[in-house]
Amino acid sequence: MRKEEKEIIYKLQSKGFEIYKDNTTEKFLISKHICNCGQDWFTNKKQCIFCGSLGYNVYICKNNHISKLASKPNMCSHRGCDVSGNDLEVGCINPKCSSNTDTAIKDLVLKITDAKSKSKGIFASKSAFSVSQAICFFCGDKTSQFVSEELDIFILDNENELINKIKSSQKIIISKIGNKFITMFNDEEYGDIKEMYDVDINKISKKLFTQLFV
Numbered sequence: 028m029r030k031e032e033k034e035i036i037y038k039l040q041s042k043g044f045e046i047y048k049d050n051t052t053e054k055f056l057i058s059k060h061i062c063n064c065g066q067d068w069f070t071n072k073k074q075c076i077f078c079g080s081l082g083y084n085v086y087i088c089k090n091n092h093i094s095k096l097a098s099k100p101n102m103c104s105h106r107g108c109d110v111s112g113n114d115l116e117v118g119c120i121n122p123k124c125s126s127n128t129d130t131a132i133k134d135l136v137l138k139i140t141d142a143k144s145k146s147k148g149i150f151a152s153k154s155a156f157s158v159s160q161a162i163c164f165f166c167g168d169k170t171s172q173f174v175s176e177e178l179d180i181f182i183l184d185n186e187n188e189l190i191n192k193i194k195s196s197q198k199i200i201i202s203k204i205g206n207k208f209i210t211m212f213n214d215e216e217y218g219d220i221k222e223m224y225d226v227d228i229n230k231i232s233k234k235l236f237t238q239l240f241v
Contacts, residue, residue, distance in 0.1 A: 031182040031203055035226060042228050043067050046178070057199060057231065058175035062163040065236045068171040069164075073157040075149050077132070078124040081164060082150035082157055087118040091127060116140075116148030126156070174235040199234060201226055 028048070036046045039057065047056040060068040073082040086094040092105035094115060103110040116137060119126050126132055126149050140154045141147035149156045162169055177198040183189055189202050193213060202209040210227035211220045212234060 029182055032180050035180055035201055035203065038226055039228075039231075043069075044231070055178040055180060056175055057178040057235070058173050059232070059235050060171060060173050061236065061239075062166065062168055063170050063172065063239060064163060064166040064168060065239060066163060066165040069160050072160055073150055074160055074162065075119040075121070075124060075126065076156050076158055077126050077149075078119060078121050079162045080119050080121040080124060082117075083120060084117060084150060085120065086112075086115040087120065087148070088115055091122045093120060117146050117150045117154075118148040119150070174238040176235060199231060 036055075039046055043059060045058045045060075047058070048054075049056070060070060062068050074080065075082065086100065086103075088094065088103040088105070088108060088110035090103070090105070090108055090110065092103050092108050092110075094100050094104040100115070101112045102108075103112075103115065121127065126136055136149060136154075136156055137147050140149075140151040140156070143153040144151040146152065148154070163171070179192070179198075179200050181189060181192050181200065181202040183192070183202055183204050186204060189204065189209065192202070193200065193211075198213060200209070200211050200213060202211075204222075207222040207224065208226050209220055209222055210230050
């Protein structure tokens with residue numbers, strides 16, 4: 028695989044797309060996990076099992092102050108709060124979550140996670156109180172799916188090469204000519220497509236999302 032192809036693939040992966048390559052045909056498959064409402068589904072993020080809030084890996088004190096990221100601070104970073112760093116938890120940021128309002132639940136969470144992890148709280152590293160995304164952050168739906176299309180990536184020297192490639196291409200086409208990118212579909216007229224300094228991520232997302240309405 029050429030360096031330029033790898034750079035394009037890494038770019039797509041950083042935006043939440045999954046890329047697969049058929050080594051026999053040299054073609055790619057681009058896929059994305061989304062909710063039925065069309066928004067991204069983040070399997071690499073965690074949700075609180077009590078309220079569904081997203082975990083941000085921040086420390087929270089008993090007063091629901093959110094402390095700074097990185098390593099555990101010596102004390103709560105909220106001005107005027109003197110809660111010790113040992114009493115901070117990697118908790119749910121929703122102040123109305125039962126893990127923050129119900130003393131019995133809070134004590135159970137802290138006791139169990141403190142025994143299993145170096146930190147404690149809903150989102151501690153070995154916590155049983157958080158799950159991979161199960162509810163859409165945008166609409167609350169529990170249904171998700173993968174949408175995918177064939178993808179061709181062309182690294183070319185000039186536009187004439189692209190015109191010849193388009194005739195045999197499938198679905199989504201990403202071409203790099205010099206320092207410019209052309210993102211198009213094989214049912215588009217080449218002359219209507221504008222060159223850009225980056226891959227048109229939004230255009231690809233919209234193309235994939237049209238599968239929701241087929």
